[in-house]
Amino acid sequence: MDASMFRAWIHEAARSVTENADHLTRLDSAVGDADHGINMRRGLQAAVAMLDETNPSTPGGVLATVGRALISKTGGASGPLYGTGFRQAARTLGQEPDVSAAQLGAALAAAVAGIQRIGAALEGDKTMIDALSPAVTAYQAVIDTGGDLAGATRAAYDAAARGLKQTADMQARKGRASYLGARTIGHEDPGAASTVLILSALATVCSAGERRTKGHQ
Amino acid sequence: MKKLINSPDEVLADALVGVAAAHPSLTVNASDRYIARAGGPTPGKVGLVSGGGSGHEPLHGGFVGHGMLDAACPGEVFTSPVPDQILAATRAVDGGAGVLHIVKNYTGDVLNFQMAADLAADYGVRVEGVVVNDDVAVENSTWTAGRRGTGATVFVEKIVGAAAELGADLGTLAALGREVNDRSRSFGVALTSCTVPASGKPGFELGEDEVELGVGIHGEPGRARGRLTSAREIVGVALDAIHADMPLSGGVLVMVNGLGGTPLIELYVVYAAVAEWLAGHGVWITRNLVGNYVTSLEMAGCTITVCRLTPQLTHLWDAPVVTPALRWGR
Numbered sequence: 001m002d003a004s005m006f007r008a009w010i011h012e013a014a015r016s017v018t019e020n021a022d023h024l025t026r027l028d029s030a031v032g033d034a035d036h037g038i039n040m041r042r043g044l045q046a047a048v049a050m051l052d053e054t055n056p057s058t059p060g061g062v063l064a065t066v067g068r069a070l071i072s073k074t075g076g077a078s079g080p081l082y083g084t085g086f087r088q089a090a091r092t093l094g095q096e097p098d099v100s101a102a103q104l105g106a107a108l109a110a111a112v113a114g115i116q117r118i119g120a121a122l123e124g125d126k127t128m129i130d131a132l133s134p135a136v137t138a139y140q141a142v143i144d145t146g147g148d149l150a151g152a153t154r155a156a157y158d159a160a161a162r163g164l165k166q167t168a169d170m171q172a173r174k175g176r177a178s179y180l181g182a183r184t185i186g187h188e189d190p191g192a193a194s195t196v197l198i199l200s201a202l203a204t205v206c207s208a209g210e211r212r213t214k215g216h217q
Numbered sequence: 218m219k220k221l222i223n224s225p226d227e228v229l230a231d232a233l234v235g236v237a238a239a240h241p242s243l244t245v246n247a248s249d250r251y252i253a254r255a256g257g258p259t260p261g262k263v264g265l266v267s268g269g270g271s272g273h274e275p276l277h278g279g280f281v282g283h284g285m286l287d288a289a290c291p292g293e294v295f296t297s298p299v300p301d302q303i304l305a306a307t308r309a310v311d312g313g314a315g316v317l318h319i320v321k322n323y324t325g326d327v328l329n330f331q332m333a334a335d336l337a338a339d340y341g342v343r344v345e346g347v348v349v350n351d352d353v354a355v356e357n358s359t360w361t362a363g364r365r366g367t368g369a370t371v372f373v374e375k376i377v378g379a380a381a382e383l384g385a386d387l388g389t390l391a392a393l394g395r396e397v398n399d400r401s402r403s404f405g406v407a408l409t410s411c412t413v414p415a416s417g418k419p420g421f422e423l424g425e426d427e428v429e430l431g432v433g434i435h436g437e438p439g440r441a442r443g444r445l446t447s448a449r450e451i452v453g454v455a456l457d458a459i460h461a462d463m464p465l466s467g468g469v470l471v472m473v474n475g476l477g478g479t480p481l482i483e484l485y486v487v488y489a490a491v492a493e494w495l496a497g498h499g500v501w502i503t504r505n506l507v508g509n510y511v512t513s514l515e516m517a518g519c520t521i522t523v524c525r526l527t528p529q530l531t532h533l534w535d536a537p538v539v540t541p542a543l544r545w546g547r
Contacts, residue, residue, distance in 0.1 A: 025416050033270075033295045033435040034413050034420045042293075071332065075270075075296040077325040080332055118328060175324045178362050179354075179433060 001099045001149065005209055006062040007051055013201035014044035020197055027190040031177035036078060036190040043074030043082070060093035063107070077175055078191060081115050081128065088114030101149040108136045108156070119174065126170040126177065126184060128191035135160035135199055150210040153203040160199045164192040218417045225414040229271050229293055236278055240541050243281055249305035250298070252278040253288040257309075263381045263390055264288070264310030267319040267374060268303060269326050270295040272413070273434055276370065276511045279542030285378035286319075286540075294413050294514075295435050297325035303333030307342055315343035315387035319373055319394060321366030322350035323433075345387050347394030349373055351403045351522065353462040354431025365433040368474050368522030369401035371510050372534075375543065379536035400525045402463045404455035405432040407518035408445065409478060430454060434476070434513050434520070448483070452490035455521045460498065463525070468503035469495070470524040470534060477512035479519055484508065487519055504534055510542065 017024070017040045024037030047069035056062050063086045071083030089107035093099055099107075112132050121127040123134075138159035142152040167189040172178045177189070222228050229250070236252060237245035244255045251268075258264055267277040268290030277289035287310035290298035307316045316337070320330045327348060334344040351369035377394045385393070407429040410419040423429060423442075428451065430441045443454070459465065473488045475481070488507050495502060503526060511520065526534070537547035 029416070029418075029420045034416045034418075035294070035296050038413075038415045039293070039296055072299050072301045075292045075299050075325065075329070077297075077328055079299060079325075080328040118331075119324075174362055176362070176433075176435070179365060 001059060001104060002097060003057050003059055003062050005205060006059045009202050009205045010044070010047055010051060010062065010066055012205050013198045014048045016197045016201050017041055017044050017194060024190050024194055027188055027193055030187040031172060031180055031184045032190065033176060035076060036194065039074050039076045039078055040194050043070045043079055046073035058095050058097055059099045060090045060095055063093065064090035077119070078194070081119050084118050085111035085115045101143055101152055104149070105140050105143050105152070108139060112136050121174045124170060125174045126167050126172040126189045127174050128189070128195045130167050130170070130189065131160040131163040131192035131195040134163045148210070150207045153206040157196070157199045157203040160196045164188055164196050167192045218412050218414070220414055222414055225417065228414050229291060232271065246305065250302045251288050251290045251306035251309070252281050253306065253309055254281060258287065258312035260312045261314055262312050262384065263314045263387050264307070264312060264316040265319065265374070265378055265381055266290065266303065266306050266310060266316055267370070268292065268298045269321050270297055270435070272514045273511050275542030280371070280374050280540050282538070282540035283547070284382050284536055284538035285374050285543065294415065297323065297329045300329050300332040300336060303330055304336045307333060307337045307344060308340060311342045315345065317377065317387060317390050317394065318344060318346040319370065319377070320346055320348050321370055322348050322363050323365060324362050343387060345391040347373060347391055347398065349398050351398060351401045352433060353402045353404055353458050367405060367434050368403040368472050368511055368520045369398055369524065371472065372401055372470065372522065372524050373397045375538060376530055376533045378538070379533040382536065397524065397530065401522060402459040403520050403522040404458050405434070405518065405520035406430055406451055406455065407432040407476065407516055409517040411477065411514035411516035413514070432518065434511050448486045449490045452487055452494055452521065456491065456494045459523055465495065465498060465500045465523060465525065468501055468526050470504040470526050471502050472506040472510065472522040474511050474520045474522065475509040476516040476518045476520065477509060478515040478517035481508065484519060487521070491521060503531065
């Protein structure tokens, strides 16, 4: 994976989040303050604009730029949390011009660790971690058994989607939703939902990359 | 959605233009998005910075001025400000004695202010933070993100602001802010929802005969839904909850705060019930505020905040203040 593929991922994530902003906001109005879709759209569109402007040449450079954009434009809790995740991933990738599937796995694991460090959320708290953490585990399992990037990102997406579904049964213990207590049960977590969209974008771009590579052979 | 706006995405920017035009005593930095005193930092005085989502006016921009805040960082509507914004405001008001951040306990606010404080350290600005968490409606706090910060924020900003004007140092002000917070409790009641401009739809639905008990200052639903009864009964629920959490005694400061959609006549009805309840429990009101201080756009309802005063806190409350929304003594 080179910088152009990471850029394609963020473009696709921004497109998908923009398209689903109303859905994210609806989920947030059930448990929070009805701005998650609006914030994520603003943050990711700012990330795309900053990428187009600065055109970083390495995957790490792309993710660092995205992290900076999210922290400085998103607001709310999602800005610092996602921003920190992308910046930690960037740090792991360093200045490598090309990144292997295993390196991306390490970067995703670093992102989860960074988000957990500042958000202090664990699995079961009904947050983005409930989608992200199983996704990284699933990604790693595919890579460990000799799978490829497309398979690993698809597995990550599937695990995140399952994790999102499970958040509906949970009672929120972090963030603004926690103030509602038991009334959060029955609603999917908006942060987990945006995580699914971002991982879905990754899987889409990696599958397209795979098809392109195979087409050339 | 019916609102007097130009475009849902430009509400904050347009409002800041209005703030700048209306208040020559303030300076508005449109690109970094903060509101500060026009005179710049006072050398040797600790700078006070607060902030949070917009939609709570006059909180916080309306409390910038002599005797209260040095700067306020308004985020997008109901969304915390971002670190760049807070950092810019922090650096702008540092008069060499450090800067105190007054932060309401919402995850987004806490995270963004923390990141800004870390960045400020890189520029050699000493920063301390006071987290306000006065809302008794949140139970079970070991499992949640803790109590929300609501009305007591105004008390902390006013009392700490007065002490800062008198030359107290950063550590003293942080301790004072925590003391005010520890002595204050709030409870909120919503009668309607409100509409965030960028979303265009009400945050939640409430039936004609329903109230949301224990709301924060956002469109977020409260902890429980009840039937709309008399103001006296609702005040009883609120003050019972406050009293159970922090037994009330002696002289208190009371704020009956409108959430944006409730006329003053109803707030006075509520105030009468508050005074009656307190008198019945041997508590007397020595200072008060009745009006819209921490709003939630056009949400109907109110929050009740009580602070158990000490002579020192009373003295600081009475000290002169000159801001767009709070003004006395000078």
